[in-house]
Amino acid sequence: MHNKNIFRARISPITKTGLMVCLMLRLCIPCTNADTGQTGELPLYRPPVTEGEILRREGGNIGVTRGFNRELLRDLTRNMTGGFTRSLMRGEERSLMRGEERSLMRGEERSLMRGEERSLFRSLMRGEERSLFRADRGSKELQTDTGSEVFPNIPIPEIMAPLADLRTGYTANPQPLLFWYVSGPWRGKIEFTLNEIGKSEPVLQRYEDRPPAEGIYGISLADCGITLRPDTDYEWFVAIVPFPKERSADFLGSAVIRYVPPPETFTDDLRRRPDEEQFRIFARAGYWYDTVACLCRMIEQHPGDPVLRQYRAALLEQAELGKVTDYDRKYSE
Numbered sequence: 001m002h003n004k005n006i007f008r009a010r011i012s013p014i015t016k017t018g019l020m021v022c023l024m025l026r027l028c029i030p031c032t033n034a035d036t037g038q039t040g041e042l043p044l045y046r047p048p049v050t051e052g053e054i055l056r057r058e059g060g061n062i063g064v065t066r067g068f069n070r071e072l073l074r075d076l077t078r079n080m081t082g083g084f085t086r087s088l089m090r091g092e093e094r095s096l097m098r099g100e101e102r103s104l105m106r107g108e109e110r111s112l113m114r115g116e117e118r119s120l121f122r123s124l125m126r127g128e129e130r131s132l133f134r135a136d137r138g139s140k141e142l143q144t145d146t147g148s149e150v151f152p153n154i155p156i157p158e159i160m161a162p163l164a165d166l167r168t169g170y171t172a173n174p175q176p177l178l179f180w181y182v183s184g185p186w187r188g189k190i191e192f193t194l195n196e197i198g199k200s201e202p203v204l205q206r207y208e209d210r211p212p213a214e215g216i217y218g219i220s221l222a223d224c225g226i227t228l229r230p231d232t233d234y235e236w237f238v239a240i241v242p243f244p245k246e247r248s249a250d251f252l253g254s255a256v257i258r259y260v261p262p263p264e265t266f267t268d269d270l271r272r273r274p275d276e277e278q279f280r281i282f283a284r285a286g287y288w289y290d291t292v293a294c295l296c297r298m299i300e301q302h303p304g305d306p307v308l309r310q311y312r313a314a315l316l317e318q319a320e321l322g323k324v325t326d327y328d329r330k331y332s333e
Contacts, residue, residue, distance in 0.1 A: 048286035164319070175222035182215065237252055
């Protein structure tokens with residue numbers, strides 16, 4: 001499932017306070033579309049969790065300083081540290097084994113130096129190349145395989161980000177829809193994983209169809225036969241796996257979701273409201289995933305409606321999704 005289109009943000013990255021003031025002013029401006037009759041204020045999302053660790057992760061630079069610094073630091077430390085650690089282990093093992101054998105003929109000192117230098121150089125180079133590649137994916141290409149297929153010199157999309165709350169996002173649906181954004185095509189499949197936090201085995205792991213173009217894609221847990229347990233945190237991942245035997249190089253995004261059953265009064269009120277009002281009700285009640293699902297469903301039904309695109313862009317902006325909002329904004333310019 002995917003949708004295309006939206007307009008480019010014109011808000012400059014001033015201070016956080018200034019950004020929120022601009023956003024609040026925009027949320028108070030009614031939007032109207034003569035073709036579909038959509039009218040009303042932009043959705044105002046009230047996150048149920050406002051403090052604590054940021055749990056959402058994005059693949060690539062979404063244009064938010066927080067996200068870029070965290071991604072770059074994670075990539076550099078994980079890959080360079082992984083390369084250095086592997087170099088020490090492999091280097092010491094190989095150099096000691098080969099060095100001790102050759103030292104009988106060539107001398108212990110020369111063999112140990114050669115073994116350590118070569119292994120350190122090779123593994124550090126691999127670690128640095130992978131970390132730099134992940135830090136700037138738009139300028140790199142690689143050979144990758146998914147299953148039995150091999151794709152030579154296929155560039156990885158610059159951005160892959162879950163449409164999710166920064167922290168724990170709530171849903172009123174035990175079998176919700178989950179959506180993510182990809183900035184470009186990918187000829188391999190996307191790996192989707194759902195984990196119950198604290199459990200070792202995944203609840204669900206499957207491969208989604210390859211994205212043919214930039215867009216917003218999704219998965220239905222109902223179609224997968226998965227039901228979330230109430231008041232339980234789950235983490236979900238979408239990943240491009242360029243090196244199946246080296247998972248530290250995965251290009252991924254992840255987020256946390258919690259199923260919080262709504263009170264009956266909320267459910268009764270929701271049933272009486274038309275579809276075009278339900279996303280605002282979900283947003284005010286703090287149900288992120290249901291707000292996104294409502295908007296995505298309406299956009300799928302009316303892909304040319306610029307007002308619906310504005311609504312979704314405004315919602316994603318409140319979750320600090322940076323460049324992801326440009327996808328919808330460009331359709332209403």
